[in-house]
Amino acid sequence: MMFTELLRVEDLRVEYLTEAGRVRVVDDVSFTLRRGEILGLAGESGSGKTTIALAILRLLKAPAAITGGRILFEGRDILDLDEVELRRMRGRRIALVTQSAMNALNPVLTIGEQLADAIIEHERVTRFRARERAREQLQVVGIDPDRVRSYPHELSGGMRQRVVIAMALALSPSLVLMDEPTTALDVVIQRDILVEIAKLRDERGFTILFISHDLSLLLEMCTRIGVLYAGRLVEAAGARSLAEKPKHPYTEGLIRCFPPLVNRAAPAGLHFGRAGPPPRLVGIGGAPPDPRDPPPGCHFHPRCARCVAVCRTTEPALITVAKDHEVACHRLQS
Amino acid sequence: MRYLLRRLAFYLLAAWASITLAFVIPRLMPGDPEATMFARFHGKLDPQAMAALRDTFGFSDEPMWRQYISYLGHVASGDLGVSVSYFPARVGDVIATGMVWTLFLAGMAVVIAYALGTLLGIAAAWRRGGWLDSIGPPLFVLVGAFPFFWLAMLLLFLFGFTLGWTPVRHAYDSRVSAELSLSFVWSVVTHAALPAITIVVATVGSWMLDMRNTMVSILGEDYITMAHAKGLPPRRVMFRYAARNALLPSVTSFGMALGFLLSGSLLTEIVFSYPGQGYLLIQAVRSLDYPLIQGLFLTITLAVLGANFLVDIVYVWLDPRARRGQQ
Amino acid sequence: MTGVINQLAHNRRALVGLAILGCFALLALVGPLFVGDPTAMVARPLSPPSWDHWLGTTGQGQDVLAQTIAGARTTLVIGFTVGFAQVAIGALVGTTAGYVGSRVDDALSLVINIFLIMPGLPLMVIVAAYMPTGSITIALVLVATGWAWSARVIRAQAMSLRDRDFVLAARLAGENPLRIVTHEIVPNMTSLLASAFIGATIYAIGAEVALEFLGLGDVSAVSWGTNLYWASNDSALLTGAWWTFVPTGTCVALVGSALALVNSAIDEIGNPRLRTEHAFEDELRAAGMSPGLSTPVLRREVD
Numbered sequence: 001m002m003f004t005e006l007l008r009v010e011d012l013r014v015e016y017l018t019e020a021g022r023v024r025v026v027d028d029v030s031f032t033l034r035r036g037e038i039l040g041l042a043g044e045s046g047s048g049k050t051t052i053a054l055a056i057l058r059l060l061k062a063p064a065a066i067t068g069g070r071i072l073f074e075g076r077d078i079l080d081l082d083e084v085e086l087r088r089m090r091g092r093r094i095a096l097v098t099q100s101a102m103n104a105l106n107p108v109l110t111i112g113e114q115l116a117d118a119i120i121e122h123e124r125v126t127r128f129r130a131r132e133r134a135r136e137q138l139q140v141v142g143i144d145p146d147r148v149r150s151y152p153h154e155l156s157g158g159m160r161q162r163v164v165i166a167m168a169l170a171l172s173p174s175l176v177l178m179d180e181p182t183t184a185l186d187v188v189i190q191r192d193i194l195v196e197i198a199k200l201r202d203e204r205g206f207t208i209l210f211i212s213h214d215l216s217l218l219l220e221m222c223t224r225i226g227v228l229y230a231g232r233l234v235e236a237a238g239a240r241s242l243a244e245k246p247k248h249p250y251t252e253g254l255i256r257c258f259p260p261l262v263n264r265a266a267p268a269g270l271h272f273g274r275a276g277p278p279p280r281l282v283g284i285g286g287a288p289p290d291p292r293d294p295p296p297g298c299h300f301h302p303r304c305a306r307c308v309a310v311c312r313t314t315e316p317a318l319i320t321v322a323k324d325h326e327v328a329c330h331r332l333q334s
Numbered sequence: 335m336r337y338l339l340r341r342l343a344f345y346l347l348a349a350w351a352s353i354t355l356a357f358v359i360p361r362l363m364p365g366d367p368e369a370t371m372f373a374r375f376h377g378k379l380d381p382q383a384m385a386a387l388r389d390t391f392g393f394s395d396e397p398m399w400r401q402y403i404s405y406l407g408h409v410a411s412g413d414l415g416v417s418v419s420y421f422p423a424r425v426g427d428v429i430a431t432g433m434v435w436t437l438f439l440a441g442m443a444v445v446i447a448y449a450l451g452t453l454l455g456i457a458a459a460w461r462r463g464g465w466l467d468s469i470g471p472p473l474f475v476l477v478g479a480f481p482f483f484w485l486a487m488l489l490l491f492l493f494g495f496t497l498g499w500t501p502v503r504h505a506y507d508s509r510v511s512a513e514l515s516l517s518f519v520w521s522v523v524t525h526a527a528l529p530a531i532t533i534v535v536a537t538v539g540s541w542m543l544d545m546r547n548t549m550v551s552i553l554g555e556d557y558i559t560m561a562h563a564k565g566l567p568p569r570r571v572m573f574r575y576a577a578r579n580a581l582l583p584s585v586t587s588f589g590m591a592l593g594f595l596l597s598g599s600l601l602t603e604i605v606f607s608y609p610g611q612g613y614l615l616i617q618a619v620r621s622l623d624y625p626l627i628q629g630l631f632l633t634i635t636l637a638v639l640g641a642n643f644l645v646d647i648v649y650v651w652l653d654p655r656a657r658r659g660q661q
Numbered sequence: 662m663t664g665v666i667n668q669l670a671h672n673r674r675a676l677v678g679l680a681i682l683g684c685f686a687l688l689a690l691v692g693p694l695f696v697g698d699p700t701a702m703v704a705r706p707l708s709p710p711s712w713d714h715w716l717g718t719t720g721q722g723q724d725v726l727a728q729t730i731a732g733a734r735t736t737l738v739i740g741f742t743v744g745f746a747q748v749a750i751g752a753l754v755g756t757t758a759g760y761v762g763s764r765v766d767d768a769l770s771l772v773i774n775i776f777l778i779m780p781g782l783p784l785m786v787i788v789a790a791y792m793p794t795g796s797i798t799i800a801l802v803l804v805a806t807g808w809a810w811s812a813r814v815i816r817a818q819a820m821s822l823r824d825r826d827f828v829l830a831a832r833l834a835g836e837n838p839l840r841i842v843t844h845e846i847v848p849n850m851t852s853l854l855a856s857a858f859i860g861a862t863i864y865a866i867g868a869e870v871a872l873e874f875l876g877l878g879d880v881s882a883v884s885w886g887t888n889l890y891w892a893s894n895d896s897a898l899l900t901g902a903w904w905t906f907v908p909t910g911t912c913v914a915l916v917g918s919a920l921a922l923v924n925s926a927i928d929e930i931g932n933p934r935l936r937t938e939h940a941f942e943d944e945l946r947a948a949g950m951s952p953g954l955s956t957p958v959l960r961r962e963v964d
Contacts, residue, residue: 017941017959058955059562061554062462063941065959079958086955091565103556108578108654117574118564151654167564348775355784359791462952472674475925479863479917481870484889484910491898502898547928568954593780600782601871605893615783616875619790627790634783642778 006074006175006207007033007056013068014048014055023292025051027231028068030318033175038201038208040218040239042254043228046288049211052228053177056209057096058086073175092122095168099180104164105152111138111163112148115170122171137166141196158189162196169200179211194221215254219243224324227251230289230299233318237325247327249304253284298330306331337656341646345639352635356628357405361398414629419621425629428614433633435505436610439526440599443533448588450534451541456577458542459549460568467546474539482598486532486605493528500528503607529606533599544587548580555579582653589645593638600634672929678922685916689737692730699727699883707895707902717904719888720895728888729908735884737916739796739869743803744862748854750804751811751861756842758812759819766816773816776809781868789877799878803865810864811857818853822846852927859924863917870913885909 014026026048033039041049054060056071058078071078073094081089090096098104106114115134116127125133135145141162152160161181168176181197182190198221201208212218218225219239226236227248235248246252286303289295295302301311308330316328408414414425458467477485494502505525552558553576561571600612607613611634618626650656693699702722703714710717716725758769785802792798822828823846831841847854872878873886880887892905942952950957 017944019940054559055956057563059559060956062952065941065944065957067959083953083955087565087567089565090563096560096563098556098560104560106557106561106575106579108582108652109574117561117566117570121564121566121570153655164560167560344771344774345778347771348778351775352779356787359787362791471925472922475921476914476918479921480910480914481867481874483871483874484906484913487889487893487898487906488910491901491903495898495901562954590777593778593782596780597782597871601874604875615786619786619875619877622790624790627787631783631787635779638780639778 004035005032005072006035007209008072009052009056009069010072011069012052012055012071013066014051014060015065015067017063017065020292022067024294025064025231025291026055029228029231029233030069031226031233031236033207033209035174035207036205037223038210038221040222040225041209041211041228042213042215042218042225044213044288046230046291047228048231049213049228050179053096053179053209053211056177057090057094059090059096088122091118091173092171093173094175094177095171095173097164097168097176097178097181099183102152102157102160102184105160107152110149110151111155115148115163115167118167118170133170137170138163140169140200141166157185158193161185161189161193165193165197165200169204169206172204173206175207175209177209177211180213181210182217183212183214190217197221216258227254230294231291232299232315232328234300234328235326236318237322241322241325245322245325247321247325247332248300248329249306249331250284250300257283298328335657338646338650341643345643349636349639352639353406353409353632354402356631357402360624360628409632414632415625417623417626417629419618419623419626425625428626429611429629429633432609432611432614435608436599436603436612439529439603439608439610440533440596442526443530443599444537444592444595446530447534447537448541451538452545452581452584454538454542455545456549456572456580458546459553459576460572462550470539471543471546474542477535478537478539480536481601482532482536483601483605485536486529486602489528489532489535490605501525505609525608529599529602529608532602533595536598537595540591541584541588545580545584548583549576552576552580578652582649585645585649585652589642589649592641592645596634596638672926674922674929675926678919678926681915681919682923685733685737685912685919688730689734693734696724696727696730699723699731707900707905709902710904716908717902719891719905720897720902721891725888725904725908728883729885729912731883732885732888732909733912735796735882736866736869736886736913739800739884740862740866743800743807743865743869744858746800746804747808747861747865748811748858750808751813751857752815752847752854754808755812755815756819756846759816760823760838760842760846762820762823769812770816773809773812776806777813779806781806782871785868785872786875786877789872794877795879796882796884799869799872802872803868807861807864807868811861814857815850815853818850819846822849852930856924856927859920859927863920863924866913866916885913 009032010030011028012026012030013024013028016023016025029048029052031039041052043049051060051064055066056073056078058066058081060066066079069079073089078086078089105111109117112131112134115137116130119125119130119133120127131148135148138145138148143159143162143166147155147159152163155163161184165181178197182193185193194217197208200206210218210222215225215227219242222239224236224238225242227234227242227250229250235242235246235251237247242251243255246255284303289299289302295312297313298304298307298311298316301307304311310330314330316330318326318328319332320326321332412426414429417423417425417428420428454466454470458464458470461467480488490502493499501524505522558571558575561575562568566575600610600615602608603610603612604616611630614626615630615634617623618630700723703724704718704722706718706720706722708714708718714724714726716729719725719728754769754773758766758773784806788802788805789798792802828841828845831845832838869878869884870886870889873880873884874889874893876890878884878887878890880890888909889906892902892909895902895905897903897905944959945952945957948957948959950959
């Protein structure tokens with residue numbers, strides 16, 4: 001039975017149970033992931049995006065607990081699964097690619113061994129066969145298969161990230177969670193990796209949840225994007241729709257942060273310090289709230305230029321305001 | 335490889351420093367070292383012993399550096415002089431008899447304590463908040479705070495004297511002949527049991543705590559999360575991913591603690607009158623057998639250096655990063 | 662700094678440890694005033710504990726309780742002094758090595774490592790055997806053999822602090838290096854220095870007691886170590902006179918554990934991962950679950 005809807009997150013709530021009380025880091029977030037698409041989750045650090053990814057895999061560490069909602073994957077609620085079922089799911093049906101491949105690989109095992117580990121665990125094959133599969137995987141991501149005997153510290157940053165991707169794809173999962181996969185790399189390598197990811201997706205057809213703080217990157221890679229602020233989803237739309245017509249003040253602020261290479265005011269187009277006045281780089285004043293003591297009502301209101309009375313008291317709901325475009329803002333719902 | 339060579343050079347340097355210290359210290363005594371030393375014997379030594387003593391220490395009328403060179407020569411050839419209290423036995427021979435027992439007792443006990451403590455530490459870290467994790471640390475901190483030798487006294491008193499479960503001194507029953515027979519082996523085992531248990535009980539706690547803390551730090555690393563995310567079974571992650579990495583700093587601490595561990599076992603030997611290096615040392619001190627004291631100092635120090643080098647080799651074998659000369 | 666003290670005040674372990682230490686400090690300070698001359702012969706030798714003599718008598722007929730209390734002062738004074746001296750020297754050498762770096766660091770590190778690797782006991786025995794017996798000798802020997810550990814730890818910290826932003830800023834501004842060390846680096850090492858001091862003291866007390874037990878201290882003085890020396894000399898084990906050595910050893914252990922408790926509390930504060938999360942576990946248990954690998958699902962509302 002094929003599901004067009006691969007992952008549906010409903011009212012997900014994640015809290016840390018600390019000595020000082022519960023701290024909510026993911027606040028009733030809902031979104032859906034359709035088979036084959038690339039959904040981006042954008043947000044600053046602390047917005048809850050990594051937490052969501054780890055929550056899907058139920059790998060958040062103590063004292064985190066999932067205190068509300070459902071996560072439906074291929075029809076089953078992940079929050080109902082027991083340990084054995086979860087373990088069978090991880091790596092095989094849902095895979096994870098973390099940032100900083102420097103720390104994502106075990107320093108004392110060869111990359112071949114680490115690749116083989118996952119294969120052996122999920123598919124009862126011999127070590128020999130698993131090693132062969134490992135070599136094939138390395139080839140797929142563009143690494144010389146003879147490097148199977150190398151240790152992580154012997155590889156460059158870009159190569160390590162490819163290995164992590166290879167590990168994730170080794171068992172042909174249907175969903176791949178990518179958490180800032182290129183953040184720790186330099187720009188040129190970043191490009192290569194992203195191209196690689198897009199190519200692999202076209203070949204293999206898996207679905208990606210792409211998490212990043214870099215909105216410009218997401219605008220290029222993703223089909224749809226969700227914007228997270230302080231644990232809440234404030235806007236969700238198709239990539240183009242978001243880029244051309246951002247509706248939430250936070251999203252607008254984020255988009256205004258990009259310096260354009262093309263200055264529309266200048267006659268010749270290219271800006272490069274010559275014709276026309278330089279565009280103003282506008283940041284968003286203030287800082288994200290402390291999750292232990294969030295502002296009442298809309299979490300963004302202290303930093304919002306368009307804040308009105310109702311923003312300070314009531315949390316805005318996520319509402320569809322245009323085709324495939326949802327926003328949580330009082331100013332747009334009248 | 336380069337790493338090991340550098341370490342070897344360091345150990346050779348430290349060995350040289352110890353040998354030189356052994357040369358320098360007697361000569362630092364206030365007054366004329368020779369006269370003071372001989373005065374302590376209240377003239378009880380016969381001329382032969384006196385000559386032997388003088389010879390060992392290189393006391394002569396030659397200039398200091400000459401004495402030093404000849405001293406170095408003696409040490410390099412293994413000639414540590416003649417013992418005063420065991421006259422006319424050579425210091426080297428006396429030490430050799432003690433060495434066997436110390437290696438047996440201390441070697442076995444230290445390894446057992448380390449292995450046991452490490453396993454307990456892994457278990458405690460895995461089940462954070464479990465009973466092992468809550469009771470273990472405070473209990474072991476308390477037990478580890480007792481002086482080694484006091485624990486030895488206590489255990490000896492309880493099990494040796496009061497309950498009579500184990501023998502109370504020496505390495506084996508003197509009535510049994512020292513050959514490879516079952517009764518001899520059994521005698522050796524029962525005599526070594528209590529001293530070994532003392533050493534294990536006194537030290538296992540600190541290994542456990544050490545390993546637990548290292549494991550907890552490592553369990554927070556990204557590659558552990560990734561390992562779980564691959565769907566690997568928890569036990570595989572615990573051993574192959576976490577413990578394997580936690581072993582590295584653990585082995586390093588083991589190396590650094592060797593000197594301390596050896597000192598503790600020596601004290602234990604003294605309490606149990608176990609005829610190893612420790613027992614010899616205290617007898618030498620009591621009878622002011624200076625050549626023996628110096629000889630023991632040298633052998634013990636060099637043994638610790640050697641053991642440290644072995645630990646370094648093990649470390650290189652465990653850490654692929656060290657093999658390439660990086661760290 | 663005040664934050665650390667504040668957190669310590671709330672830490673169960675630290676409070677227990679400090680309470681025990683406080684008791685012993687009190688004992689050491691005023692105890693001797695109440696017990697008279699500990700070396701006086703007061704009753705039949707080797708009598709077990711009784712109402713007259715709570716802890717019995719030694720092989721020389723001396724009161725064990727009096728000896729234990731009197732011994733506290735000597736042992737603790739030497740122990741804390743040596744610990745302090747070890748850390749002071751270690752801090753001096755370690756900060757210099759860590760901050761100045763390059764050749765100076767290479768040389769100092771070599772010295773530190775050599776002192777570290779040489780086993781303490783044989784060295785202490787050989788030095789003490791040649792020098793006149795007494796507390797000063799022991800103290801000097803302990804400091805000389807023990808400073809290296811603090812030096813190494815402090816050096817590592819100084820090295821990492823040297824490259825931190827605020828220190829970098831001070832260096833670039835041309836501040837006097839000595840001033841930088843005393844005003845920027847050392848204040849950021851307070852918990853490390855405290856931890857090192859405690860560790861050094863634990864080691865010093867243990868080593869001091871061991872050396873005195875071997876007879877290398879002043880056997881006519883009254884301290885915990887010499888008490889044990891005499892107990893062993895008078896064949897405490899053979900005669901079954903457990904009261905001559907059990908109380909002393911217990912005192913040493915209590916002081917050592919108390920110090921270790923405070924130390925582990927400081928450790929926990931510095932490394933939050935080591936802390937156990939009680940609130941989390943309590944809530945899980947209330948819901949009938951136990952902490953495991955996967956993130957638990959707790960749908961019950963708590964308000």
